[in-house]
Amino acid sequence: DTAVSQTPKYLVTQMGNDKSIKCEQNLGHDTMYWYKQDSKKFLKIMFSYNNKELIINETVPNRFSPKSPDKAHLNLHINSLELGDSAVYFCASSTREKVLGETQYFGPGTRLLVL
Amino acid sequence: GQQLNQSPQSMFIQEGEDVSMNCTSSSIFNTWLWYKQEPGEGPVLLIALYKAGELTSNGRLTAQFGITRKDSFLNISASIPSDVGIYFCAGQQGGGNKLVFGAGTILRVKS
Numbered sequence: 001d002t003a004v005s006q007t008p009k010y011l012v013t014q015m016g017n018d019k020s021i022k023c024e025q026n027l028g029h030d031t032m033y034w035y036k037q038d039s040k041k042f043l044k045i046m047f048s049y050n051n052k053e054l055i056i057n058e059t060v061p062n063r064f065s066p067k068s069p070d071k072a073h074l075n076l077h078i079n080s081l082e083l084g085d086s087a088v089y090f091c092a093s094s095t096r097e098k099v100l101g102e103t104q105y106f107g108p109g110t111r112l113l114v115l
Numbered sequence: 116g117q118q119l120n121q122s123p124q125s126m127f128i129q130e131g132e133d134v135s136m137n138c139t140s141s142s143i144f145n146t147w148l149w150y151k152q153e154p155g156e157g158p159v160l161l162i163a164l165y166k167a168g169e170l171t172s173n174g175r176l177t178a179q180f181g182i183t184r185k186d187s188f189l190n191i192s193a194s195i196p197s198d199v200g201i202y203f204c205a206g207q208q209g210g211g212n213k214l215v216f217g218a219g220t221i222l223r224v225k226s
Contacts, residue, residue, distance in 0.1 A: 004157075041201055043158070043216040056213055090157050103148065104205075104214055106157035 003027050004107035006091050012113045013081060020077045021110045023091030030095055031055075032074035033104065034066060037088040049074055081114045088112070121204050121217030128194055129225050136202060136220040137188040144206035147180050147187040148214070153200045161202075162189070196226050 004025045013019055025032060033056075034046040048056035049068040063079045078085060091107040121138045128134060138147070146165055150158035162173050164180035164187060171178055178189045187206075191198055204217040 041152075041219050043203065043205075045213055048213065058213075092157075103160060103163050105160060106150075108157045109155075 004091055004093055004105055006089075006107040006110050008110060009108065010111050010113075012115065015081055015083060015114055017081050018077070018079045019081060019112070020075055021089055021091075021112075023074045023076075023107055025072055025091075025093040025105075025107075027093055027105065028095070029093035029105075030071055031093060032068065032071075033092040033094070034074065034076050035090040035092060035106075037090060037109070039087070043090070047074075047076075078112075081112075083114050086112055086114045119204055119206055119215055119217040121220055123220055124218070125221040125223070127223045127225065130194060130196060132194055134191040134194055134198070134222060135188060136204075137186060138204035138206070138217045139186040140206060141185065142208065143184040144208055144215075145184070146207040147178070148205040148207070149176075149178050149187070149189045150203045150205060151200045152203065152219075158203055191222075194222075194224050196224050198222060199224050 007022045031050045033048045035043050036046055037043050045058050046060045047066045052068045065077045068074045088109045088111050090109050092104045094104040119138045119140050148163050149161045151161050152158045161176055162171050162178040167180055167184045168182050169180040175192045180187055201219040201221050203219045205214045207214050
């Protein structure tokens with residue numbers, strides 16, 4: 001009954017490799033996001049997709065490429081991994097309520113360590 | 116870019132004490148959210164505020180959306196050990212769904 005799930009939870013890899021992180025939500029939400037949390041715990045948005053369409057792309061290197069095959073899934077592919085990519089990556093989802101605003105729900109995170 | 120100034124940066128309090136933390140910004144926000152993150156987990160939504168002046172409670176937690184729409188506070192009453200974690204404020208401006216996060220308040224509770 002997990003709402004927002006991510007795989008893998010941990011990812012350790014060598015510099016220069018290509019890796020993917022997957023996210024799925026079963027909340028019926030139409031918008032999904034990727035955030036990066038650095039070692040100081042600062043959370044910053046990377047991408048947002050609404051109904052499979054990219055709507056936010058925050059000055060992220062083009063080595064990062066999100067893909068949304070459908071409303072319930074948003075994957076993140078990272079090419080040529082660098083040491084500075086080491087962080088926790090969180091997926092989130094939300095839906096816009098007519099009267100109220102957006103409320104975002106987060107997945108458990110993927111801890112990426114690049115060696 | 117937009118920034119939220121969250122304070123205090125950390126707190127180490129005695130069990131049973133009340134806690135107060137706040138977020139301020141130079142910009143107006145239409146939505147304020149408060150999240151709690153425990154070690155190894157993602158942020159969990161505690162309280163969502165959608166109207167200026169709104170005061171909302173969730174158990175021992177109370178949060179308010181400032182009248183100027185540039186600030187919000189979160190109070191925790193009678194703290195307990197399981198309140199330990201990092202508390203984040205987040206704001207959303209009109210149009211689009213981008214959330215801007217504060218730097219977090221680390222809460223530690225002595226029992």
